[in-house]
Amino acid sequence: MNPTMVSSPSLFSVEGMVGVVFLIMIAITIIGGLIASNAERVVRAVAGLIVCFVGVAGIYFFLNSPFVSMMQILIYVGAVAVAISFAIMLAAPEQRKKVGPSGPLVGPLGFATAALLAGGFSVLAFKTNWVQMDKINDGSLRTIGLELLTRYSMVFELISIVLLIAILGALVIARIRRES
Amino acid sequence: MTILGLYNNLNTFLVIGAMLFAMGIYGVVTRRTFIGMLIAAEMILAGASVNFMAFNRFVAPDPVTGQVFTLFIMAVAAAEAAIGLSIVVAVYRHYYSIDAEDATQLKG
Numbered sequence: 159m160n161p162t163m164v165s166s167p168s169l170f171s172v173e174g175m176v177g178v179v180f181l182i183m184i185a186i187t188i189i190g191g192l193i194a195s196n197a198e199r200v201v202r203a204v205a206g207l208i209v210c211f212v213g214v215a216g217i218y219f220f221l222n223s224p225f226v227s228m229m230q231i232l233i234y235v236g237a238v239a240v241a242i243s244f245a246i247m248l249a250a251p252e253q254r255k256k257v258g259p260s261g262p263l264v265g266p267l268g269f270a271t272a273a274l275l276a277g278g279f280s281v282l283a284f285k286t287n288w289v290q291m292d293k294i295n296d297g298s299l300r301t302i303g304l305e306l307l308t309r310y311s312m313v314f315e316l317i318s319i320v321l322l323i324a325i326l327g328a329l330v331i332a333r334i335r336r337e338s
Numbered sequence: 339m340t341i342l343g344l345y346n347n348l349n350t351f352l353v354i355g356a357m358l359f360a361m362g363i364y365g366v367v368t369r370r371t372f373i374g375m376l377i378a379a380e381m382i383l384a385g386a387s388v389n390f391m392a393f394n395r396f397v398a399p400d401p402v403t404g405q406v407f408t409l410f411i412m413a414v415a416a417a418e419a420a421i422g423l424s425i426v427v428a429v430y431r432h433y434y435s436i437d438a439e440d441a442t443q444l445k446g
Contacts, residue, residue: 169342173342173343174342176345177340177341177342177343177344177345178342180344180345181341181342181344184350184354187354187358188354188357191357191358191361191362191381192361194361194365194377194378194381195361195362195364195365195368195369195377195378195381196365200371200373200374200377203373203374203377204377207377207380207381210358210381210384211384214358214384214387214388217351217354217388217391218388218391218408220345221351221391221392221394221395222395222401223391223394223395223405225405226391226405226408226409229409229412230412233412233413233415233416234380234384234412234415237416238380238415238416238419241419241420241423242373242376242377242419242423244423245373245423245426245427246373248427248430249373249426249427249429249430249436264367264368265368267367268363268364268367268368269364271363271364271367272360272361272363272364272367273360275356275359275360275363276353276356276357276359276360279352279353279355279356279359279360280349280352280353280356283348283349283352283353283356284349288348288396288397289397290396290397291397291398291399292399293399293400293401294399294400295400295401295402296401297394297400297401297402297405301402302402302405302406305402305406306406310406313406313410317410317413317414320413320414320417321413321416321417324416324417324418324420324421325417325420327421327424328420328421328423328424329424331421331424331425331427331428332423332424332425332427332428334431
Protein backbone atom coordinates (compact mmCIF):
# COMPACT_ATOMS: atom_id res chain seq x y z
CA MET A 159 0.00 0.00 0.00
CA ASN A 160 1.62 3.18 1.18
CA PRO A 161 5.34 3.07 0.33
CA THR A 162 6.27 5.17 3.36
CA MET A 163 4.63 2.66 5.68
CA VAL A 164 7.07 0.78 7.87
CA SER A 165 6.16 -2.82 8.48
CA SER A 166 6.63 -2.80 12.25
CA PRO A 167 7.29 0.62 13.79
CA SER A 168 8.85 0.61 17.21
CA LEU A 169 6.83 1.98 20.10
CA PHE A 170 9.03 5.04 20.63
CA SER A 171 9.40 6.14 17.04
CA VAL A 172 7.09 8.78 15.58
CA GLU A 173 5.03 6.20 13.69
CA GLY A 174 4.72 4.10 16.81
CA MET A 175 3.45 7.01 18.89
CA VAL A 176 0.96 7.90 16.14
CA GLY A 177 -0.23 4.30 16.20
CA VAL A 178 -0.71 4.48 19.97
CA VAL A 179 -2.75 7.68 19.63
CA PHE A 180 -4.84 5.99 16.93
CA LEU A 181 -5.51 3.01 19.21
CA ILE A 182 -6.59 5.43 21.95
CA MET A 183 -8.99 7.11 19.51
CA ILE A 184 -10.49 3.74 18.55
CA ALA A 185 -10.92 2.88 22.24
CA ILE A 186 -12.63 6.24 22.91
CA THR A 187 -14.99 5.70 19.98
CA ILE A 188 -15.96 2.15 20.90
CA ILE A 189 -16.37 2.86 24.63
CA GLY A 190 -18.44 5.98 23.92
CA GLY A 191 -20.61 4.05 21.49
CA LEU A 192 -21.19 1.27 23.99
CA ILE A 193 -22.19 3.81 26.67
CA ALA A 194 -24.47 5.60 24.21
CA SER A 195 -26.31 2.44 23.23
CA ASN A 196 -26.45 0.71 26.62
CA ALA A 197 -26.67 3.34 29.38
CA GLU A 198 -29.82 3.20 31.46
CA ARG A 199 -30.25 6.94 31.83
CA VAL A 200 -30.70 9.09 28.77
CA VAL A 201 -28.33 11.76 30.09
CA ARG A 202 -25.54 9.21 30.31
CA ALA A 203 -26.33 8.06 26.79
CA VAL A 204 -25.84 11.65 25.58
CA ALA A 205 -22.53 11.84 27.45
CA GLY A 206 -21.48 8.60 25.75
CA LEU A 207 -22.52 10.02 22.41
CA ILE A 208 -20.29 13.06 22.99
CA VAL A 209 -17.33 10.81 23.90
CA CYS A 210 -17.99 8.66 20.82
CA PHE A 211 -18.08 11.69 18.53
CA VAL A 212 -14.84 13.07 19.95
CA GLY A 213 -13.26 9.73 19.06
CA VAL A 214 -14.78 9.85 15.57
CA ALA A 215 -13.31 13.33 15.14
CA GLY A 216 -9.90 11.89 16.01
CA ILE A 217 -10.42 9.16 13.41
CA TYR A 218 -11.25 11.81 10.80
CA PHE A 219 -7.99 13.51 11.72
CA PHE A 220 -6.17 10.30 10.88
CA LEU A 221 -7.96 10.23 7.52
CA ASN A 222 -6.13 13.37 6.36
CA SER A 223 -9.04 15.69 7.01
CA PRO A 224 -8.61 18.12 9.92
CA PHE A 225 -11.41 20.28 8.50
CA VAL A 226 -14.07 17.56 8.76
CA SER A 227 -12.68 16.67 12.18
CA MET A 228 -13.24 20.23 13.40
CA MET A 229 -16.71 20.26 11.81
CA GLN A 230 -17.52 17.01 13.62
CA ILE A 231 -16.68 18.59 16.97
CA LEU A 232 -18.44 21.86 16.13
CA ILE A 233 -21.66 20.39 14.75
CA TYR A 234 -22.12 17.17 16.71
CA VAL A 235 -20.47 17.86 20.06
CA GLY A 236 -21.30 21.55 19.95
CA ALA A 237 -24.79 21.67 18.48
CA VAL A 238 -26.51 18.28 18.25
CA ALA A 239 -25.50 17.11 21.73
CA VAL A 240 -26.61 20.41 23.26
CA ALA A 241 -29.94 20.17 21.42
CA ILE A 242 -30.46 16.61 22.70
CA SER A 243 -29.60 17.76 26.23
CA PHE A 244 -32.21 20.52 25.99
CA ALA A 245 -34.80 18.03 24.74
CA ILE A 246 -34.02 15.77 27.71
CA MET A 247 -34.46 18.67 30.11
CA LEU A 248 -37.76 19.57 28.44
CA ALA A 249 -39.19 16.12 27.99
CA ALA A 250 -37.55 13.36 30.03
CA PRO A 251 -39.17 12.54 33.36
CA GLU A 252 -36.51 10.46 35.02
CA GLN A 253 -38.69 9.27 37.88
CA ARG A 254 -41.29 7.56 35.73
CA LYS A 255 -38.95 6.20 33.09
CA LYS A 256 -39.00 2.44 32.68
CA VAL A 257 -35.59 0.96 31.94
CA GLY A 258 -34.64 -2.19 30.14
CA PRO A 259 -35.88 -3.64 26.87
CA SER A 260 -39.59 -3.98 26.27
CA GLY A 261 -39.55 -7.76 25.81
CA PRO A 262 -37.41 -10.73 26.77
CA LEU A 263 -36.29 -11.34 23.18
CA VAL A 264 -35.49 -7.75 22.19
CA GLY A 265 -32.01 -7.65 23.73
CA PRO A 266 -30.64 -10.92 22.30
CA LEU A 267 -32.26 -10.39 18.91
CA GLY A 268 -30.93 -6.84 18.71
CA PHE A 269 -27.48 -8.02 19.67
CA ALA A 270 -27.66 -10.82 17.09
CA THR A 271 -28.69 -8.35 14.38
CA ALA A 272 -25.91 -5.93 15.29
CA ALA A 273 -23.28 -8.69 15.46
CA LEU A 274 -24.42 -10.11 12.12
CA LEU A 275 -24.21 -6.67 10.49
CA ALA A 276 -20.81 -5.80 11.94
CA GLY A 277 -19.38 -9.23 11.11
CA GLY A 278 -20.81 -9.21 7.62
CA PHE A 279 -19.49 -5.76 6.81
CA SER A 280 -16.07 -6.62 8.23
CA VAL A 281 -15.85 -9.85 6.21
CA LEU A 282 -16.93 -7.90 3.13
CA ALA A 283 -14.22 -5.30 3.78
CA PHE A 284 -11.50 -7.92 4.14
CA LYS A 285 -12.61 -10.09 1.21
CA THR A 286 -12.85 -7.30 -1.33
CA ASN A 287 -9.83 -6.27 -3.32
CA TRP A 288 -9.95 -2.46 -3.17
CA VAL A 289 -8.37 -0.81 -6.19
CA GLN A 290 -6.40 2.30 -5.35
CA MET A 291 -6.34 5.18 -7.80
CA ASP A 292 -4.06 8.17 -8.15
CA LYS A 293 -5.19 11.33 -6.44
CA ILE A 294 -6.07 14.21 -8.74
CA ASN A 295 -5.70 16.87 -5.99
CA ASP A 296 -4.53 17.10 -2.40
CA GLY A 297 -7.91 17.34 -0.66
CA SER A 298 -6.89 20.41 1.31
CA LEU A 299 -9.27 22.99 2.75
CA ARG A 300 -8.67 25.25 -0.26
CA THR A 301 -9.76 22.58 -2.75
CA ILE A 302 -12.77 21.73 -0.57
CA GLY A 303 -13.86 25.38 -0.70
CA LEU A 304 -13.30 25.60 -4.44
CA GLU A 305 -15.30 22.46 -5.19
CA LEU A 306 -18.08 23.41 -2.75
CA LEU A 307 -18.61 26.65 -4.63
CA THR A 308 -18.15 25.29 -8.15
CA ARG A 309 -19.00 21.63 -8.70
CA TYR A 310 -21.16 21.12 -5.62
CA SER A 311 -22.71 24.60 -5.49
CA MET A 312 -26.22 23.33 -6.32
CA VAL A 313 -26.09 20.73 -3.55
CA PHE A 314 -24.70 23.37 -1.20
CA GLU A 315 -27.69 25.65 -1.85
CA LEU A 316 -30.11 22.73 -1.49
CA ILE A 317 -28.67 21.67 1.85
CA SER A 318 -29.00 25.25 3.09
CA ILE A 319 -32.69 25.27 2.15
CA VAL A 320 -33.18 21.87 3.80
CA LEU A 321 -31.63 23.18 7.02
CA LEU A 322 -33.76 26.34 6.95
CA ILE A 323 -36.97 24.36 6.40
CA ALA A 324 -35.98 21.88 9.12
CA ILE A 325 -35.46 24.68 11.64
CA LEU A 326 -38.78 26.30 10.72
CA GLY A 327 -40.54 22.94 10.89
CA ALA A 328 -39.02 22.20 14.29
CA LEU A 329 -40.29 25.55 15.59
CA VAL A 330 -43.76 24.93 14.18
CA ILE A 331 -44.02 21.42 15.63
CA ALA A 332 -42.66 22.22 19.09
CA ARG A 333 -44.39 25.54 19.78
CA ILE A 334 -47.22 25.72 22.29
CA ARG A 335 -50.51 26.24 20.48
CA ARG A 336 -52.26 29.06 22.27
CA GLU A 337 -55.68 28.62 20.70
CA SER A 338 -56.27 25.30 22.43
CA MET B 339 0.69 -5.32 9.50
CA THR B 340 1.36 -4.74 13.17
CA ILE B 341 -1.03 -3.22 15.65
CA LEU B 342 0.79 0.12 15.65
CA GLY B 343 0.51 0.50 11.88
CA LEU B 344 -3.25 0.06 11.81
CA TYR B 345 -3.95 3.67 10.86
CA ASN B 346 -2.50 3.12 7.39
CA ASN B 347 -4.94 0.36 6.52
CA LEU B 348 -8.34 0.81 4.88
CA ASN B 349 -9.86 -2.25 6.57
CA THR B 350 -9.33 -0.78 10.04
CA PHE B 351 -11.54 2.17 9.27
CA LEU B 352 -14.15 0.00 7.56
CA VAL B 353 -14.35 -2.21 10.68
CA ILE B 354 -14.70 0.88 12.91
CA GLY B 355 -17.52 2.15 10.70
CA ALA B 356 -19.22 -1.25 10.80
CA MET B 357 -18.97 -1.34 14.59
CA LEU B 358 -20.45 2.16 14.93
CA PHE B 359 -23.26 1.15 12.58
CA ALA B 360 -23.93 -2.04 14.54
CA MET B 361 -23.98 -0.24 17.89
CA GLY B 362 -26.46 2.22 16.41
CA ILE B 363 -28.67 -0.60 15.10
CA TYR B 364 -28.56 -2.27 18.52
CA GLY B 365 -29.57 0.99 20.18
CA VAL B 366 -32.44 1.63 17.77
CA VAL B 367 -33.78 -1.91 18.29
CA THR B 368 -33.50 -2.08 22.08
CA ARG B 369 -34.16 1.49 23.23
CA ARG B 370 -37.54 2.30 24.72
CA THR B 371 -37.45 6.08 24.57
CA PHE B 372 -37.55 8.29 21.50
CA ILE B 373 -34.45 10.21 22.56
CA GLY B 374 -32.47 6.98 22.93
CA MET B 375 -33.48 5.94 19.42
CA LEU B 376 -32.44 9.36 18.11
CA ILE B 377 -29.01 9.04 19.77
CA ALA B 378 -28.56 5.60 18.18
CA ALA B 379 -29.60 6.96 14.78
CA GLU B 380 -26.87 9.60 15.07
CA MET B 381 -24.39 6.77 15.60
CA ILE B 382 -25.61 5.00 12.46
CA LEU B 383 -24.96 8.19 10.49
CA ALA B 384 -21.51 8.51 12.08
CA GLY B 385 -20.67 4.97 10.96
CA ALA B 386 -21.68 5.81 7.38
CA SER B 387 -19.57 8.97 7.53
CA VAL B 388 -16.52 7.05 8.72
CA ASN B 389 -16.95 4.69 5.76
CA PHE B 390 -17.16 7.59 3.32
CA MET B 391 -14.08 9.23 4.78
CA ALA B 392 -12.12 5.96 4.69
CA PHE B 393 -12.86 5.38 1.01
CA ASN B 394 -12.14 9.04 0.38
CA ARG B 395 -8.68 8.71 1.93
CA PHE B 396 -7.64 5.38 0.46
CA VAL B 397 -9.32 4.60 -2.85
CA ALA B 398 -11.14 7.64 -4.30
CA PRO B 399 -9.30 9.59 -6.99
CA ASP B 400 -10.76 12.93 -5.84
CA PRO B 401 -10.14 13.31 -2.08
CA VAL B 402 -12.62 16.20 -1.86
CA THR B 403 -15.76 14.21 -2.67
CA GLY B 404 -15.91 12.18 0.51
CA GLN B 405 -15.26 15.19 2.73
CA VAL B 406 -18.02 17.19 1.02
CA PHE B 407 -20.38 14.23 1.32
CA THR B 408 -19.57 13.88 5.01
CA LEU B 409 -20.32 17.57 5.51
CA PHE B 410 -23.70 17.06 3.84
CA ILE B 411 -24.38 14.03 6.05
CA MET B 412 -23.65 16.22 9.08
CA ALA B 413 -26.08 18.88 7.83
CA VAL B 414 -28.82 16.33 7.21
CA ALA B 415 -28.15 14.76 10.61
CA ALA B 416 -28.48 18.16 12.27
CA ALA B 417 -31.79 18.75 10.48
CA GLU B 418 -32.97 15.28 11.48
CA ALA B 419 -32.01 15.90 15.10
CA ALA B 420 -33.86 19.23 15.16
CA ILE B 421 -37.06 17.76 13.69
CA GLY B 422 -36.84 14.61 15.81
CA LEU B 423 -36.31 16.50 19.05
CA SER B 424 -39.19 18.86 18.36
CA ILE B 425 -41.40 15.83 17.70
CA VAL B 426 -40.19 14.35 21.00
CA VAL B 427 -41.14 17.56 22.83
CA ALA B 428 -44.56 17.61 21.13
CA VAL B 429 -45.16 13.93 21.98
CA TYR B 430 -44.18 14.59 25.59
CA ARG B 431 -46.63 17.48 25.83
CA HIS B 432 -49.40 15.21 24.56
CA TYR B 433 -48.71 11.93 26.37
CA TYR B 434 -46.49 13.09 29.30
CA SER B 435 -44.06 10.31 28.34
CA ILE B 436 -41.28 9.77 25.83
CA ASP B 437 -41.65 6.00 25.91
CA ALA B 438 -42.26 4.74 22.39
CA GLU B 439 -44.90 2.28 23.61
CA ASP B 440 -47.05 4.96 25.21
CA ALA B 441 -47.75 6.82 21.98
CA THR B 442 -50.54 4.50 20.87
CA GLN B 443 -53.32 6.80 19.75
CA LEU B 444 -53.23 5.57 16.16
CA LYS B 445 -52.89 1.90 17.16
CA GLY B 446 -55.68 -0.27 15.76
